[in-house]
Amino acid sequence: MAASQLINASLQPILDGDRLALARLITQVENGTPQGRLALSQLFPATGRAHLIGVTGPPGTGKSSLVNQLARYYRQPADGEAPRRVGIVAVDPSSPFTGGAILGDRVRMRDLAGDPGVFIRSMASRGSLGGLARATAGVVQALDAAGFELILIETVGAGQAEVDIASLAHTTLVVEAPGMGDDIQAIKAGILEIADILVVNKADRPGAEATERALRGMLQLGHPTPHVFRHHGQLERVFPGEEEPAAELKPAGETPLWIPPILRTVATEGTGVPELAQAIARHVCHLRETGDWQRRERTRLQSELDSLLQESLVNRWRGSVSEASYHQVLQDLVERQISPWRAVSILLDGGV
Protein backbone atom coordinates (compact mmCIF):
# COMPACT_ATOMS: atom_id res chain seq x y z
CA MET A 1 0.00 0.00 0.00
CA ALA A 2 1.38 3.36 -1.02
CA ALA A 3 0.52 5.12 2.21
CA SER A 4 2.23 2.56 4.40
CA GLN A 5 5.49 2.83 2.46
CA LEU A 6 5.93 6.36 3.71
CA ILE A 7 5.62 5.27 7.31
CA ASN A 8 8.56 4.73 9.60
CA ALA A 9 9.58 1.07 9.85
CA SER A 10 9.23 1.07 13.64
CA LEU A 11 5.50 1.52 13.16
CA GLN A 12 5.18 -1.42 10.80
CA PRO A 13 3.93 -3.75 13.60
CA ILE A 14 0.91 -1.46 14.04
CA LEU A 15 0.05 -1.72 10.36
CA ASP A 16 0.63 -5.47 10.50
CA GLY A 17 -1.90 -5.92 13.27
CA ASP A 18 0.44 -6.45 16.26
CA ARG A 19 -1.99 -6.03 19.14
CA LEU A 20 0.55 -5.32 21.87
CA ALA A 21 2.21 -2.65 19.74
CA LEU A 22 -1.19 -1.09 19.11
CA ALA A 23 -2.14 -1.22 22.82
CA ARG A 24 1.12 0.47 23.78
CA LEU A 25 0.77 3.11 21.09
CA ILE A 26 -2.72 3.88 22.42
CA THR A 27 -1.27 4.37 25.91
CA GLN A 28 1.26 6.83 24.53
CA VAL A 29 -1.47 8.70 22.67
CA GLU A 30 -3.70 8.72 25.72
CA ASN A 31 -0.90 10.08 27.90
CA GLY A 32 -0.05 12.74 25.32
CA THR A 33 3.62 11.79 25.09
CA PRO A 34 5.87 13.16 22.34
CA GLN A 35 6.42 9.57 21.07
CA GLY A 36 2.67 9.10 20.77
CA ARG A 37 2.30 12.34 18.88
CA LEU A 38 5.14 11.50 16.52
CA ALA A 39 3.76 8.03 15.84
CA LEU A 40 0.30 9.39 15.08
CA SER A 41 1.77 11.95 12.71
CA GLN A 42 3.60 9.23 10.84
CA LEU A 43 0.57 6.94 10.78
CA PHE A 44 -1.75 9.68 9.57
CA PRO A 45 -1.46 8.76 5.86
CA ALA A 46 -2.81 5.30 6.76
CA THR A 47 -5.93 6.73 8.42
CA GLY A 48 -9.21 7.93 6.98
CA ARG A 49 -10.39 4.49 5.91
CA ALA A 50 -12.61 3.54 8.85
CA HIS A 51 -16.28 4.29 9.32
CA LEU A 52 -16.60 5.92 12.74
CA ILE A 53 -19.84 5.22 14.54
CA GLY A 54 -20.63 7.13 17.73
CA VAL A 55 -22.91 5.66 20.36
CA THR A 56 -24.22 8.10 22.94
CA GLY A 57 -27.17 8.53 25.27
CA PRO A 58 -28.01 8.76 28.98
CA PRO A 59 -26.37 6.40 31.48
CA GLY A 60 -27.90 2.96 31.78
CA THR A 61 -29.74 2.95 28.46
CA GLY A 62 -27.70 -0.02 27.20
CA LYS A 63 -25.01 1.62 25.09
CA SER A 64 -22.36 -0.98 25.94
CA SER A 65 -24.72 -3.90 25.32
CA LEU A 66 -25.70 -2.39 22.00
CA VAL A 67 -22.07 -1.88 21.00
CA ASN A 68 -21.46 -5.52 21.93
CA GLN A 69 -24.33 -6.67 19.71
CA LEU A 70 -23.38 -4.42 16.81
CA ALA A 71 -19.81 -5.68 16.92
CA ARG A 72 -21.08 -9.27 17.00
CA TYR A 73 -23.27 -8.54 14.01
CA TYR A 74 -20.44 -7.01 12.00
CA ARG A 75 -18.25 -10.02 12.78
CA GLN A 76 -20.98 -12.38 11.55
CA PRO A 77 -23.16 -10.31 9.27
CA ALA A 78 -26.19 -11.41 7.28
CA ASP A 79 -25.48 -13.63 4.29
CA GLY A 80 -23.52 -12.16 1.45
CA GLU A 81 -21.59 -9.64 3.52
CA ALA A 82 -17.98 -10.01 4.56
CA PRO A 83 -17.18 -9.78 8.25
CA ARG A 84 -15.48 -6.54 9.15
CA ARG A 85 -12.81 -5.78 11.73
CA VAL A 86 -14.24 -3.79 14.61
CA GLY A 87 -12.42 -1.42 16.95
CA ILE A 88 -14.23 -0.22 20.06
CA VAL A 89 -13.35 2.80 22.17
CA ALA A 90 -15.44 3.01 25.33
CA VAL A 91 -15.21 6.16 27.44
CA ASP A 92 -16.27 6.32 31.09
CA PRO A 93 -15.98 9.33 33.42
CA SER A 94 -12.98 10.18 35.61
CA SER A 95 -13.54 11.35 39.16
CA PRO A 96 -13.28 15.13 39.35
CA PHE A 97 -11.68 14.76 42.80
CA THR A 98 -9.18 11.92 42.56
CA GLY A 99 -8.79 11.53 38.80
CA GLY A 100 -9.49 7.83 39.23
CA ALA A 101 -12.07 5.95 37.19
CA ILE A 102 -13.99 2.71 36.97
CA LEU A 103 -14.09 1.65 33.34
CA GLY A 104 -16.89 -0.90 33.24
CA ASP A 105 -17.97 -1.11 29.62
CA ARG A 106 -16.13 -4.37 29.01
CA VAL A 107 -18.51 -6.13 31.39
CA ARG A 108 -21.16 -5.99 28.65
CA MET A 109 -18.78 -6.94 25.87
CA ARG A 110 -17.69 -10.39 26.97
CA ASP A 111 -19.21 -12.00 23.87
CA LEU A 112 -16.40 -10.44 21.86
CA ALA A 113 -13.57 -12.06 23.81
CA GLY A 114 -11.26 -14.28 21.83
CA ASP A 115 -12.05 -12.69 18.47
CA PRO A 116 -8.86 -11.32 16.88
CA GLY A 117 -11.02 -9.15 14.61
CA VAL A 118 -12.13 -7.06 17.58
CA PHE A 119 -10.08 -4.67 19.70
CA ILE A 120 -11.66 -3.01 22.73
CA ARG A 121 -10.06 -0.14 24.58
CA SER A 122 -11.53 1.56 27.63
CA MET A 123 -10.71 5.21 28.25
CA ALA A 124 -11.30 7.53 31.16
CA SER A 125 -12.58 10.99 30.26
CA ARG A 126 -9.73 12.63 32.26
CA GLY A 127 -11.48 15.89 32.90
CA SER A 128 -13.05 16.45 29.47
CA LEU A 129 -16.69 17.43 29.63
CA GLY A 130 -17.88 16.74 26.10
CA GLY A 131 -18.54 13.03 26.58
CA LEU A 132 -15.17 11.92 25.20
CA ALA A 133 -11.60 12.17 26.43
CA ARG A 134 -9.23 14.69 24.89
CA ALA A 135 -7.22 11.86 23.36
CA THR A 136 -10.17 9.90 21.95
CA ALA A 137 -9.69 11.26 18.43
CA GLY A 138 -6.05 10.16 18.52
CA VAL A 139 -6.91 6.70 19.82
CA VAL A 140 -9.47 6.33 17.03
CA GLN A 141 -6.79 7.27 14.51
CA ALA A 142 -4.51 4.58 15.88
CA LEU A 143 -7.24 1.95 15.45
CA ASP A 144 -7.98 3.30 11.97
CA ALA A 145 -4.32 2.99 10.99
CA ALA A 146 -4.25 -0.54 12.41
CA GLY A 147 -6.89 -1.49 9.85
CA PHE A 148 -10.10 -1.62 11.86
CA GLU A 149 -12.83 -0.93 9.32
CA LEU A 150 -15.56 0.01 11.75
CA ILE A 151 -14.82 1.90 14.91
CA LEU A 152 -17.56 2.10 17.52
CA ILE A 153 -17.05 4.98 19.93
CA GLU A 154 -19.09 4.82 23.09
CA THR A 155 -19.33 8.08 25.03
CA VAL A 156 -19.80 8.54 28.74
CA GLY A 157 -23.44 8.55 29.76
CA ALA A 158 -24.60 11.79 28.16
CA GLY A 159 -27.31 14.24 29.13
CA GLN A 160 -27.60 17.44 27.17
CA ALA A 161 -24.29 19.04 26.44
CA GLU A 162 -21.99 16.09 25.76
CA VAL A 163 -22.08 16.41 22.01
CA ASP A 164 -18.40 16.14 21.04
CA ILE A 165 -19.10 12.77 19.49
CA ALA A 166 -20.99 14.44 16.64
CA SER A 167 -17.82 16.13 15.44
CA LEU A 168 -15.80 12.92 15.67
CA ALA A 169 -18.11 10.24 14.24
CA HIS A 170 -19.49 9.86 10.72
CA THR A 171 -22.68 8.34 12.10
CA THR A 172 -24.04 9.12 15.55
CA LEU A 173 -26.51 6.85 17.33
CA VAL A 174 -28.42 8.29 20.26
CA VAL A 175 -29.70 5.52 22.53
CA GLU A 176 -32.69 6.03 24.77
CA ALA A 177 -34.65 3.65 26.98
CA PRO A 178 -38.28 3.61 28.10
CA GLY A 179 -39.34 4.90 31.45
CA MET A 180 -37.75 8.29 31.38
CA GLY A 181 -41.04 10.03 32.13
CA ASP A 182 -41.68 13.67 31.58
CA ASP A 183 -38.12 14.84 31.64
CA ILE A 184 -37.68 13.06 28.35
CA GLN A 185 -38.60 16.31 26.65
CA ALA A 186 -35.88 18.27 28.38
CA ILE A 187 -33.23 15.69 27.64
CA LYS A 188 -34.12 15.40 24.00
CA ALA A 189 -33.75 19.02 23.08
CA GLY A 190 -29.96 19.01 23.25
CA ILE A 191 -29.11 15.53 22.19
CA LEU A 192 -31.58 15.07 19.32
CA GLU A 193 -29.73 17.54 17.19
CA ILE A 194 -26.75 15.25 16.86
CA ALA A 195 -28.60 11.98 16.23
CA ASP A 196 -28.29 10.41 12.81
CA ILE A 197 -30.12 7.38 14.12
CA LEU A 198 -32.31 7.16 17.21
CA VAL A 199 -32.48 3.89 19.10
CA VAL A 200 -35.10 2.98 21.66
CA ASN A 201 -33.32 0.20 23.50
CA LYS A 202 -34.92 -2.07 26.13
CA ALA A 203 -37.92 -2.01 23.80
CA ASP A 204 -39.42 -5.06 25.51
CA ARG A 205 -40.13 -2.91 28.54
CA PRO A 206 -43.38 -1.07 29.14
CA GLY A 207 -43.28 2.48 27.88
CA ALA A 208 -41.24 1.82 24.73
CA GLU A 209 -44.18 3.01 22.66
CA ALA A 210 -44.42 6.26 24.61
CA THR A 211 -40.68 6.88 24.33
CA GLU A 212 -40.79 6.34 20.60
CA ARG A 213 -43.77 8.66 20.31
CA ALA A 214 -41.99 11.35 22.32
CA LEU A 215 -38.93 11.04 20.10
CA ARG A 216 -41.04 11.24 16.98
CA GLY A 217 -42.81 14.29 18.32
CA MET A 218 -39.55 16.02 19.10
CA LEU A 219 -38.17 15.11 15.71
CA GLN A 220 -41.11 16.76 14.04
CA LEU A 221 -40.39 19.93 15.95
CA GLY A 222 -36.69 19.67 15.20
CA HIS A 223 -37.18 19.26 11.47
CA PRO A 224 -40.07 21.57 10.70
CA THR A 225 -41.89 19.47 8.09
CA PRO A 226 -39.53 19.56 5.14
CA HIS A 227 -41.37 19.84 1.82
CA VAL A 228 -40.17 18.08 -1.24
CA PHE A 229 -41.41 18.42 -4.80
CA ARG A 230 -41.76 15.24 -6.73
CA HIS A 231 -41.08 15.20 -10.43
CA HIS A 232 -44.72 15.71 -11.36
CA GLY A 233 -44.82 18.83 -9.28
CA GLN A 234 -46.98 17.53 -6.48
CA LEU A 235 -46.13 18.75 -3.04
CA GLU A 236 -45.04 15.92 -0.79
CA ARG A 237 -44.72 16.13 2.89
CA VAL A 238 -42.12 14.03 4.62
CA PHE A 239 -42.99 13.00 8.10
CA PRO A 240 -39.79 12.92 10.09
CA GLY A 241 -38.90 9.64 11.68
CA GLU A 242 -40.98 7.39 9.47
CA GLU A 243 -39.40 4.33 8.00
CA GLU A 244 -37.09 5.10 5.12
CA PRO A 245 -38.74 8.24 3.84
CA ALA A 246 -35.64 9.91 2.54
CA ALA A 247 -34.64 7.83 -0.44
CA GLU A 248 -38.05 7.20 -1.95
CA LEU A 249 -39.66 10.56 -1.57
CA LYS A 250 -36.84 12.58 -3.03
CA PRO A 251 -36.25 12.90 -6.73
CA ALA A 252 -32.83 12.13 -8.09
CA GLY A 253 -30.56 15.08 -8.57
CA GLU A 254 -31.69 16.96 -5.51
CA THR A 255 -29.90 16.74 -2.23
CA PRO A 256 -32.11 14.58 -0.08
CA LEU A 257 -32.42 15.38 3.57
CA TRP A 258 -31.49 12.70 6.05
CA ILE A 259 -34.25 12.20 8.56
CA PRO A 260 -33.11 10.21 11.57
CA PRO A 261 -34.93 6.89 11.69
CA ILE A 262 -36.12 5.58 15.04
CA LEU A 263 -35.36 1.92 15.72
CA ARG A 264 -36.33 -0.33 18.57
CA THR A 265 -33.85 -2.81 19.97
CA VAL A 266 -33.45 -5.22 22.86
CA ALA A 267 -29.67 -5.25 23.11
CA THR A 268 -29.47 -8.04 25.68
CA GLU A 269 -31.15 -10.38 23.18
CA GLY A 270 -29.93 -8.87 19.94
CA THR A 271 -33.45 -8.01 18.79
CA GLY A 272 -33.48 -5.25 16.17
CA VAL A 273 -29.72 -5.24 15.74
CA PRO A 274 -29.67 -6.35 12.07
CA GLU A 275 -32.20 -3.59 11.31
CA LEU A 276 -29.99 -1.10 13.14
CA ALA A 277 -26.98 -2.22 11.11
CA GLN A 278 -29.05 -1.70 7.95
CA ALA A 279 -29.97 1.81 9.06
CA ILE A 280 -26.27 2.54 9.65
CA ALA A 281 -25.47 1.21 6.17
CA ARG A 282 -28.20 3.43 4.69
CA HIS A 283 -26.72 6.41 6.47
CA VAL A 284 -23.29 5.72 4.99
CA CYS A 285 -24.86 5.50 1.51
CA HIS A 286 -26.61 8.77 2.16
CA LEU A 287 -23.39 10.46 3.26
CA ARG A 288 -21.54 9.18 0.22
CA GLU A 289 -24.26 10.03 -2.31
CA THR A 290 -24.83 13.55 -1.07
CA GLY A 291 -21.20 14.47 -0.54
CA ASP A 292 -21.89 14.79 3.17
CA TRP A 293 -19.12 12.26 3.85
CA GLN A 294 -16.51 14.73 2.59
CA ARG A 295 -18.20 17.59 4.40
CA ARG A 296 -18.17 15.62 7.66
CA GLU A 297 -14.56 14.63 7.15
CA ARG A 298 -13.69 18.28 6.73
CA THR A 299 -15.62 19.28 9.84
CA ARG A 300 -14.10 16.40 11.78
CA LEU A 301 -10.58 17.37 10.91
CA GLN A 302 -11.29 21.04 11.45
CA SER A 303 -12.58 20.42 14.95
CA GLU A 304 -9.55 18.26 15.70
CA LEU A 305 -7.23 20.92 14.32
CA ASP A 306 -8.91 23.60 16.41
CA SER A 307 -8.73 21.65 19.63
CA LEU A 308 -5.09 20.74 19.05
CA LEU A 309 -4.36 24.37 18.29
CA GLN A 310 -5.98 25.49 21.51
CA GLU A 311 -4.13 22.88 23.50
CA SER A 312 -0.81 23.80 21.93
CA LEU A 313 -1.35 27.51 22.40
CA VAL A 314 -2.14 27.01 26.07
CA ASN A 315 0.95 24.82 26.48
CA ARG A 316 3.13 27.34 24.68
CA TRP A 317 1.77 30.11 26.82
CA ARG A 318 2.40 28.09 30.00
CA GLY A 319 6.01 27.79 28.95
CA SER A 320 6.25 31.57 28.66
CA VAL A 321 4.99 32.46 32.12
CA SER A 322 6.71 31.38 35.31
CA GLU A 323 4.77 29.52 37.96
CA ALA A 324 5.64 32.23 40.49
CA SER A 325 4.37 34.97 38.23
CA TYR A 326 1.12 33.07 37.65
CA HIS A 327 0.54 32.64 41.37
CA GLN A 328 1.34 36.31 42.02
CA VAL A 329 -1.33 37.36 39.52
CA LEU A 330 -3.76 34.85 41.03
CA GLN A 331 -3.07 36.27 44.49
CA ASP A 332 -3.69 39.82 43.27
CA LEU A 333 -6.95 38.60 41.77
CA VAL A 334 -8.01 36.86 44.99
CA GLU A 335 -7.26 40.08 46.91
CA ARG A 336 -9.39 41.88 44.33
CA GLN A 337 -6.59 44.25 43.40
CA ILE A 338 -7.08 43.37 39.75
CA SER A 339 -10.03 42.06 37.73
CA PRO A 340 -10.06 38.66 36.01
CA TRP A 341 -9.75 40.38 32.63
CA ARG A 342 -6.81 42.45 33.83
CA ALA A 343 -5.20 39.26 35.13
CA VAL A 344 -5.58 37.62 31.72
CA SER A 345 -4.07 40.57 29.97
CA ILE A 346 -1.09 40.64 32.36
CA LEU A 347 -0.50 36.89 31.93
CA LEU A 348 -0.76 37.04 28.16
CA ASP A 349 1.86 39.78 28.19
CA GLY A 350 4.31 37.48 29.96
CA GLY A 351 3.28 37.90 33.58
CA VAL A 352 4.37 40.37 36.24
Next chain:
Amino acid sequence: MADRKIRVLVAKPGLDGHDRGAKVVARALRDAGMEVIYTGLRQTPEMIAEAALQEDVDAVGLSILSGAHMVLVPRVLELLKANGQENVKVFVGGIIPDDDAPRLLEQGVTGVYGPGAMTDVIVRDIRQSCAVEPVK
Protein backbone atom coordinates in the same frame (compact mmCIF):
# COMPACT_ATOMS: atom_id res chain seq x y z
CA MET B 1 0.60 17.33 28.24
CA ALA B 2 1.90 14.06 29.52
CA ASP B 3 -0.48 12.59 32.05
CA ARG B 4 0.28 9.07 33.19
CA LYS B 5 -2.23 7.08 35.22
CA ILE B 6 -1.82 3.65 36.75
CA ARG B 7 -4.20 1.34 34.90
CA VAL B 8 -5.37 -1.80 36.69
CA LEU B 9 -7.53 -4.63 35.38
CA VAL B 10 -9.75 -6.10 38.09
CA ALA B 11 -11.08 -9.50 37.09
CA LYS B 12 -12.81 -12.51 38.56
CA PRO B 13 -11.59 -15.70 36.98
CA GLY B 14 -13.44 -18.94 37.56
CA LEU B 15 -16.93 -19.80 38.54
CA ASP B 16 -17.68 -18.31 41.93
CA GLY B 17 -20.20 -15.51 41.81
CA HIS B 18 -19.02 -13.36 44.70
CA ASP B 19 -17.76 -10.06 43.35
CA ARG B 20 -18.23 -7.84 46.37
CA GLY B 21 -14.55 -7.99 47.29
CA ALA B 22 -13.49 -7.19 43.73
CA LYS B 23 -15.82 -4.21 43.68
CA VAL B 24 -14.57 -2.90 47.03
CA VAL B 25 -10.99 -3.07 45.79
CA ALA B 26 -11.92 -1.52 42.43
CA ARG B 27 -13.56 1.37 44.24
CA ALA B 28 -10.56 1.82 46.55
CA LEU B 29 -8.20 1.97 43.57
CA ARG B 30 -10.47 4.47 41.85
CA ASP B 31 -10.43 6.64 44.95
CA ALA B 32 -6.65 6.41 44.92
CA GLY B 33 -6.65 8.00 41.45
CA MET B 34 -6.12 4.87 39.38
CA GLU B 35 -8.01 3.87 36.26
CA VAL B 36 -9.67 0.54 36.94
CA ILE B 37 -10.91 -1.63 34.11
CA TYR B 38 -13.58 -3.83 35.62
CA THR B 39 -14.49 -6.91 33.63
CA GLY B 40 -17.08 -8.71 35.73
CA LEU B 41 -17.73 -12.29 36.74
CA ARG B 42 -16.70 -15.63 35.28
CA GLN B 43 -13.73 -14.67 33.17
CA THR B 44 -11.43 -17.27 31.71
CA PRO B 45 -7.66 -16.72 32.01
CA GLU B 46 -7.68 -16.20 28.23
CA MET B 47 -10.26 -13.41 28.49
CA ILE B 48 -8.27 -11.77 31.28
CA ALA B 49 -4.97 -11.88 29.41
CA GLU B 50 -6.61 -10.53 26.28
CA ALA B 51 -8.21 -7.64 28.17
CA ALA B 52 -4.89 -6.89 29.91
CA LEU B 53 -3.24 -6.72 26.50
CA GLN B 54 -5.81 -4.50 24.81
CA GLU B 55 -5.95 -2.18 27.80
CA ASP B 56 -2.14 -2.12 28.23
CA VAL B 57 -2.53 -2.24 32.00
CA ASP B 58 0.21 -1.86 34.60
CA ALA B 59 -1.35 -4.38 36.98
CA VAL B 60 -3.95 -7.15 37.10
CA GLY B 61 -5.97 -7.86 40.24
CA LEU B 62 -7.54 -11.31 40.41
CA SER B 63 -10.28 -12.10 42.90
CA ILE B 64 -10.83 -15.80 43.50
CA LEU B 65 -13.04 -17.39 46.16
CA SER B 66 -13.58 -20.74 44.50
CA GLY B 67 -10.39 -22.47 45.60
CA ALA B 68 -9.16 -22.82 42.04
CA HIS B 69 -6.40 -20.23 42.44
CA MET B 70 -3.55 -22.71 42.04
CA VAL B 71 -4.84 -23.49 38.55
CA LEU B 72 -6.17 -20.12 37.43
CA VAL B 73 -3.38 -17.83 38.62
CA PRO B 74 -0.46 -19.69 37.01
CA ARG B 75 -2.44 -19.84 33.77
CA VAL B 76 -2.96 -16.05 33.79
CA LEU B 77 0.76 -15.51 34.49
CA GLU B 78 1.65 -17.82 31.66
CA LEU B 79 -0.65 -16.11 29.17
CA LEU B 80 0.54 -12.63 30.14
CA LYS B 81 4.09 -13.77 29.53
CA ALA B 82 3.18 -15.35 26.21
CA ASN B 83 1.67 -12.03 25.16
CA GLY B 84 4.85 -10.13 26.00
CA GLN B 85 3.37 -8.63 29.15
CA GLU B 86 5.70 -10.14 31.74
CA ASN B 87 6.07 -6.63 33.19
CA VAL B 88 2.45 -6.56 34.30
CA LYS B 89 2.16 -7.01 38.09
CA VAL B 90 -0.36 -9.56 39.27
CA PHE B 91 -2.19 -9.26 42.60
CA VAL B 92 -4.45 -11.95 44.01
CA GLY B 93 -7.22 -11.53 46.55
CA GLY B 94 -9.92 -13.75 47.98
CA ILE B 95 -9.83 -16.99 49.93
CA ILE B 96 -6.22 -18.12 49.60
CA PRO B 97 -4.97 -20.62 52.23
CA ASP B 98 -1.80 -19.53 54.04
CA ASP B 99 0.16 -22.41 52.52
CA ASP B 100 -0.72 -21.37 48.99
CA ALA B 101 0.20 -17.69 49.28
CA PRO B 102 4.00 -18.22 49.23
CA ARG B 103 3.67 -20.63 46.32
CA LEU B 104 1.79 -17.98 44.33
CA LEU B 105 4.40 -15.35 45.19
CA GLU B 106 7.12 -17.75 44.06
CA GLN B 107 5.42 -18.13 40.71
CA GLY B 108 5.57 -14.40 40.13
CA VAL B 109 2.53 -12.92 41.88
CA THR B 110 3.36 -9.55 43.45
CA GLY B 111 0.90 -9.61 46.36
CA VAL B 112 -1.72 -11.87 47.97
CA TYR B 113 -4.54 -10.48 50.13
CA GLY B 114 -7.07 -12.36 52.19
CA PRO B 115 -10.20 -11.35 54.09
CA GLY B 116 -9.59 -8.32 56.28
CA ALA B 117 -6.81 -6.91 54.12
CA MET B 118 -6.75 -3.13 54.27
CA THR B 119 -7.42 -1.40 50.98
CA ASP B 120 -4.76 1.19 51.91
CA VAL B 121 -2.17 -1.55 51.88
CA ILE B 122 -3.32 -2.83 48.48
CA VAL B 123 -3.21 0.70 47.07
CA ARG B 124 0.27 1.28 48.48
CA ASP B 125 1.60 -2.01 47.11
CA ILE B 126 0.23 -1.36 43.64
CA ARG B 127 1.59 2.18 43.64
CA GLN B 128 5.04 0.99 44.68
CA SER B 129 5.24 -1.86 42.20
CA CYS B 130 3.95 0.24 39.31
CA ALA B 131 5.97 3.35 40.15
CA VAL B 132 8.74 2.42 37.75
CA GLU B 133 7.72 2.80 34.15
CA PRO B 134 7.92 -0.66 32.61
CA VAL B 135 10.42 -1.00 29.79
CA LYS B 136 8.58 -0.50 26.54
